[in-house]
């Protein structure tokens with residue numbers, strides 16, 4: 001789905017060759033500061049590489065309208081923003097921005113169940129805990145139903161049990177829609193449990209740890 005060849009970005013990444021398959025779970029691991037977030041940002045053209053080629057489904061990423069691309073390839077940042085307003089406002093913000101149709105409340109309640117967030121739609125989002133906010137932003141992204149989900153440490157604020165439940169729900173959703181999930185995690189255990197593909201970023205280079213086709 002993504003192919004990178006000779007990709008360089010500043011002195012941060014130097015990727016000889018990397019292929020990320022579609023319809024699979026790819027986990028990216030590596031030390032803090034190794035370049036994981038930078039790699040994810042390259043994939044939805046938030047930043048462009050200085051050298052090399054990045055293909056998305058065989059087409060150069062830079063030939064695709066960035067707005068079109070980001071409808072299909074959606075990234076959840078490492079520290080995503082919560083906006084003032086209710087839980088519902090926060091769920092709908094991505095869809096509104098993308099000018100997509102607004103689902104009814106039952107679908108919104110369902111997505112809250114998917115991320116194990118036991119809050120009402122009318123509740124004030126800003127008073128949620130850190131981990132609850134993280135799940136709310138995940139729910140917001142799930143509603144967008146992207147072809148590729150780029151998640152930057154989506155469970156960093158969650159306890160082990162909640163992390164397991166939430167990640168398994170996301171994977172279930174992604175598989176049911178035949179979408180792809182590319183997820184950065186600080187947890188090698190998590191990567192080993194769920195990753196079909198495991199990539200390690202080390203000193204700006206990429207090492208393939210597992211390749212399960």
Ligand SMILES: Nc1ncnc2c1ncn2[C@@H]1O[C@H](COP(=O)(O)OP(=O)(O)OP(=O)(O)O)[C@@H](O)[C@H]1O
Pocket residue numbers: 010012030031032033034035036037038039078
């Ligand atoms: N736009 C930029 N210009 C210059 N340096 C940058 C830029 N963006 C990131 N960096 C540097 O690149 C390195 C890799 O950053 P990146 O955010 O990709 O790391 P990471 O692997 O995601 O780390 P963490 O696990 O802490 O989130 C860091 O040293 C960072 O300071």
Ligand SMILES: [Mg+2]
Pocket residue numbers: 036037038078152
């Ligand atoms: Mg990062």
